[in-house]
Amino acid sequence: MGIRDTLIDLLWKGHVLPARGEELVEGHRRVVRAEAFTEAADELVRIANTVETAVADHFGPASGISSGTAEMIREAAKTVRGMARPGRESKSTGAPVFFQPGHTYSHGEYRFICEHLTTHPLYGYPAAWGWFGRGPALRHHTFSPAQYKRRTWTDITSTSVPLT
Structure with a gap:
């Protein structure tokens, strides 16, 4: 048993x-x-x-x-x-190593709203898809894990104010 x-x-x-x-x-x-x-x-x-x-x-x-x-x-x-x-x-810090879907991140005055994560259909490269920009001027954009690591991103999901 x-x-x-x-x-x-x-x-x-x-x-x-x-x-x-x-x-x-x-x-x-x-x-x-x-x-x-x-x-x-x-x-x-x-x-x-x-x-x-x-x-x-x-x-x-x-x-x-x-x-x-x-x-x-x-x-x-x-x-x-x-x-x-x-x-x-x-021993886990719980800190994510990449963007998380449904979260909003800031880097200086820029924001990235992560919609979803995906991988390249042939090569398997990971990518985060979402909306990126300043204020209301957002455009659809993707980020790789390397791009995520190159910048200091702050998860502002719980404190983010509406885009104006």
Whole structure:
């Protein structure tokens, strides 16, 4: 019987003190979290391999063009896999590493309202799509993770005033 089944059985019968119940729930949460991060890392590696193959098929193996995106995805997979280890959840700062859909960001007097995130259909390059500009003069624009890192963006979603 697994942790989940044991917990349900003990709680159902009323044999668990609250502290023990919390301990069992936390143990189960850690197991599920580790499994989820491991599965996500495996999927990222699969995506990196697909991107690498697509680049080689498109440009040809003799071109010498490599897929920086595939390497970036593999690095992300290493990070995600590392998060599956016990104790990692407390080390996360919670700070996003890229724009988040539905959020408004400022950089000086400029604003970016992120509509959604997407990837290039062939190469897998990530991009944030939204509205960018000053005041009411907004235009549709995309940003890459590199562009996000180059500037200091402040999430002003909860404090933003209407555009005028």
